[in-house]
Structures are given as structure tokens and as C-alpha cells.
Amino acid sequence: MRRQKLLLGGFMGVGKSTVGRRAAELAGVPFVDLDEAIEARAGAPVAAIFVERGEAAFRALEAEALTEALATSGAAIIALGGGALLDTGRRRAVLEETFVVTLTARHSTLAARTEGMTRPLLGGAPDRAERIRELLDARAAVYAEAHAQIVTDNRAIDAIAAAVLQAWSQPTLAVPLGARSYAVRLTAGAPAVLAAVARELRPSAVFVVTDENVQRLWGDGLGAALAAAGVAARATVVLRPGEEHKRLAAVETALTAMVEAGADRDCLVLGHGGGVVTDIAGFTAATLLRGVRWAAAPTTLLAMVDASVGGKTGVDLGLAKNAVGAFHQPSAVVIDAAHVTTETPRAFASGLAEVVKSAALGDAALFALLEAEAPRVLARELSLVEELVFRSVAVKAAIVARDERESGDRALLNFGHTIGHALEAEGGFTRLSHGEAVALGMVAMLRVGVALGLTDAALARRVEALLAALGLPVDLDAQPLAAALRFVALDKKRRGAGVRAVLLRGLGSAFVRETPLADLPGLLGVEA
Numbered sequence: 001m002r003r004q005k006l007l008l009g010g011f012m013g014v015g016k017s018t019v020g021r022r023a024a025e026l027a028g029v030p031f032v033d034l035d036e037a038i039e040a041r042a043g044a045p046v047a048a049i050f051v052e053r054g055e056a057a058f059r060a061l062e063a064e065a066l067t068e069a070l071a072t073s074g075a076a077i078i079a080l081g082g083g084a085l086l087d088t089g090r091r092r093a094v095l096e097e098t099f100v101v102t103l104t105a106r107h108s109t110l111a112a113r114t115e116g117m118t119r120p121l122l123g124g125a126p127d128r129a130e131r132i133r134e135l136l137d138a139r140a141a142v143y144a145e146a147h148a149q150i151v152t153d154n155r156a157i158d159a160i161a162a163a164v165l166q167a168w169s170q171p172t173l174a175v176p177l178g179a180r181s182y183a184v185r186l187t188a189g190a191p192a193v194l195a196a197v198a199r200e201l202r203p204s205a206v207f208v209v210t211d212e213n214v215q216r217l218w219g220d221g222l223g224a225a226l227a228a229a230g231v232a233a234r235a236t237v238v239l240r241p242g243e244e245h246k247r248l249a250a251v252e253t254a255l256t257a258m259v260e261a262g263a264d265r266d267c268l269v270l271g272h273g274g275g276v277v278t279d280i281a282g283f284t285a286a287t288l289l290r291g292v293r294w295a296a297a298p299t300t301l302l303a304m305v306d307a308s309v310g311g312k313t314g315v316d317l318g319l320a321k322n323a324v325g326a327f328h329q330p331s332a333v334v335i336d337a338a339h340v341t342t343e344t345p346r347a348f349a350s351g352l353a354e355v356v357k358s359a360a361l362g363d364a365a366l367f368a369l370l371e372a373e374a375p376r377v378l379a380r381e382l383s384l385v386e387e388l389v390f391r392s393v394a395v396k397a398a399i400v401a402r403d404e405r406e407s408g409d410r411a412l413l414n415f416g417h418t419i420g421h422a423l424e425a426e427g428g429f430t431r432l433s434h435g436e437a438v439a440l441g442m443v444a445m446l447r448v449g450v451a452l453g454l455t456d457a458a459l460a461r462r463v464e465a466l467l468a469a470l471g472l473p474v475d476l477d478a479q480p481l482a483a484a485l486r487f488v489a490l491d492k493k494r495r496g497a498g499v500r501a502v503l504l505r506g507l508g509s510a511f512v513r514e515t516p517l518a519d520l521p522g523l524l525g526v527e528a
Ligand SMILES: NC(=O)c1ccc[n+]([C@@H]2O[C@H](COP(=O)([O-])OP(=O)(O)OC[C@H]3O[C@@H](n4cnc5c(N)ncnc54)[C@H](O)[C@@H]3O)[C@@H](O)[C@H]2O)c1
Pocket: 211, 212, 213, 214, 217, 241, 242, 243, 246, 273, 274, 275, 276, 277, 279, 299, 300, 301, 302, 303, 306, 307, 308, 309, 310, 311, 312, 313, 322, 339, 340, 341, 342, 343, 344, 347, 350, 351, 434, 435
């Protein structure tokens, strides 16, 4: 899962070329300094290109040089110019294909390091430190979009290079959302990595939110790792497990514990559990003191591939699923796929429903892999589970990056969820697990698509067969569908008398179709 090309970005003077050269030596891979490549192309120094041809011409040369460097085969480390990834389209594309590390430093460090250097954008600014601060502020959201950010102040080159290579070796996905960007790291031995991530965030205090099952099975390991890293939890909130407890009462319990323990705005809430826990932890963080940071350490397959990523947080209210909530992105997500080994078969299968959803929405190869390897998947072979997690998160991260707040494409992630949530509510949130309900919801949407002539019947059969092979329920007719349909009226994505049905045209080709609520029974073949 390691990506072939490592791009080193960050502000001018942060040490990209020096660190890149050293890291390449240590890793035994070629090194490209993009500014040198541009100078070779243009036959002139960077500063002269800026002055004589202007910034736009320089950026065009830079883009060409980067495209050329990325086109070479094999691994390589490429040091970028400070402005090379300012273009959002190019930045997002390289984030999907390469591994991007931002080197960071305090502006005072940068002012000292650039002293005496000829830098076009600093020019003859009278107050160099102030100009650096302005440029850094303007570019903070760009530099935040990376797989890792590595602090360089007061660190030796070798230590920085080693940290860069360590980050590169870890399967990581970036969720690029400007200043709200974060990385999703897949790692074995998550407690130690999670503790290190928590420490990097320099919180005033750490509050762990978990549930009784996770605490019993995995709590000691996390507690010990946090303590060893010097960020021991100031309070650990152990919630009652299960969807029926994903309620405001749980949020109040967590908030009370944190406020009583002296929480301030620099604290960090760490959600360690399944989707119920991460939803509650995230929402608690969103509301505590009007918003504090949180990190997710998901422990179920479902939370790894879906609930912990994307920043939707919240709880159920009455029979309305997720009716109270907030968009609040985590600062980090750390996944140790080994957690799935202690899940019940039912909970694990529930997560597989969201994997199938991701595959259907955006990764046909993942879909084929699931079809070919269902027995190995059900046996929870770790390397395979890691691949499922990585690929599913990649689908979700790409969609969330395009549409953080669900004004467009993100609605596709609701494939199977409208009817799924209704079935879940009809069963009092206990009869069906979330994933089981989503599986049945996907079957329902395939049926609607076929009835409308928009989904091929063979595709519907293929998705159903895969869900069944993975141990998920697909017999919609055995469900109290008519009774469940009245809960669709409670769905938050409902628009007036219509629902936004997510339908499938083909693998990787989903779309939203506004469908009158009144048409649903007929399309699903149930008595209204
Ligand atoms: N925020 C989002 O974007 C989003 C997306 C999808 C789902 N969700 C939410 O996620 C929730 C479902 O998540 P879930 O399926 O993880 O449910 P869950 O959190 O209830 O976990 C299922 C059960 O497994 C236990 N458990 C957790 N980790 C375990 C482990 N490693 N070993 C043994 N037992 C373990 C839990 O205690 C619980 O009993 C739903 O509330 C759903 O709405 C949220």
C-alpha cells in the first residue's frame, strides 16, 4: 500500500531539499529537486524566471516539471517548491496518487533559515518575519492537505528524514479539507501510534470515550500507551454499548465528566470504539465548550470504513436516527484493523455492508475482490481486511473531499441508508444492526432502480448475491417494509414530499433521484 512517489512540501526555507536528499539516500531511492528540474528546463535560475517571465509562467513550468517527475517509474522522493501545490485540482490529484508530507516550522525559524536567501516572494519585504507570517497564514489550508505534517524546529536533518520515511511506510489516506484536513492512518499496534498522534496534537488534556465492551477488550492497551506517551487520559467515559444508547443522555454523561474534570478548549476527545462511540465522541467534542478537537480510534469494521471518517457526528432522538448532530471533522483517525478479530460475526458482517456500499459507489475492483474472496473476508484475514478498509476509506475520503457538507456528491454515501434507517427505526434500533439495515436498504434501492428502468436487473442480482455471500440479509420481503416506510418521513434527507433515492446505474456509477414518497410503496412492491 506504500505509494511510489513521496512529495515533500512546505514553506520556503523549511528544509525540503536538504531533508529530501537525505531521506532519499537513507531509502536508496532517486531524489528530484523540483526547482533544479525547472532551472534545467528553463536554463535560468528560479528567481530570474519569476522576474523576467512572471509567476504564472513559473507555475506552468513547475507543473510540467512535476508531471515529468511523476511519470518516471519506481519510487522517488521529490522536493517541491513552496507554491507547487497551490492549485487545488493538482493538489487533490497528487494526494490521491502520491504520498505528500508537509514539513513545518515556526515562522521565526523560517525567518532565520531564509536570512540572506534570494526568494522572489519575500523580495525586499522590510519586515521579513511579518511577510513570512502573512504568507504562511495564507497557505496554511494548502499545507494542511497532506498525509503527514512533520515539525522541523530544533531537529537534526537525520531525525526529520527518518520521521518522513517512517510516515511514508505507513498506509495513510488524506482527507483534504483545507484547514480541517486530517490523515487516516492504518497501523498495527494502534495504541502506541494513537498515543503518539495524541501527543503531537499537544492537548491540554485527553478524554477517552469508549463503551463497556471495548474497554474490557482493548481499554488497558490504550490506557497504558497514552500514559507511556505522557498523555494519560484525564477521564475515561465508559458508555453502555449499543445503538439504543446513542442518545443525548450519553452525550450529557460524557460532557459532564469532561467539564467536571476541568476540560478547556485545548483538550482532545478520543473516541475509542465502534460507530456508536465515535458518533457520540465526535458530537461531544463538537458541543463541549462550543467545540474542541477529537480523534477517532475505530474498533469495528463499520467504524473504520465509514463512521470515523467524514465528520458526521450525532445521536438518535426518539425514533429519528441521527436526528441531532453536527459536522465536526476529527483531527486524526488511527485504525488498527486487528480490532475486528474480537467483533461478533454479526457486527463484522454489518461493517461489510458499508464496504460493499463503498465498492458499489466507487471501486469496482474492490467489488470484484469481495466477490472472489468472500470466504477469506469472512475468516477476517488481516491483510485482506486492511485492504478492504484502505480502499473503502479511499472512496469515502474522495467523496467527502469533493463535498464536505452534503450539498452534492456526498449524498451518494447514503446509498441504502434511507430505507435502511427506516428499517432500523422500525425495529426499535435493536432488531437489525446498522449494517444489516443498510444491506436491506441497498436491496430496496436496487429494486427501485430496476422498477424505474434505471438499474439493470443483472446488476441488482450481483449486488444481492455478494451481500448474501458476506452473511448479510437480503430478503426484503421478509421485512416489515410497509411499516418501515412511515419512518422514511422522519429521514433528515427527505425533501418535502420526496426522498433523495440513491440509485445505481452500474458499479462506480450512482446518482440521486428525487422520488415522491408516495411512489415508494409501488416501486418497492408493497401495499401502502
Ligand atoms: N458518522 C458517520 O458518518 C456514520 C457512518 C456510518 C455509520 N454510523 C453509525 O455507526 C453506528 C454503527 O456502528 P457499529 O456497527 O460500529 O456499532 P457499535 O458501535 O454499536 O458496535 C457494535 C458492537 O460491537 C462492540 N464492539 C466495538 N468494537 C469491538 C471490538 N473491537 N471487539 C468486540 N466488540 C466490539 C460494541 O460494544 C457494540 O456492542 C450507527 O449508529 C451508525 O449510525 C455513522
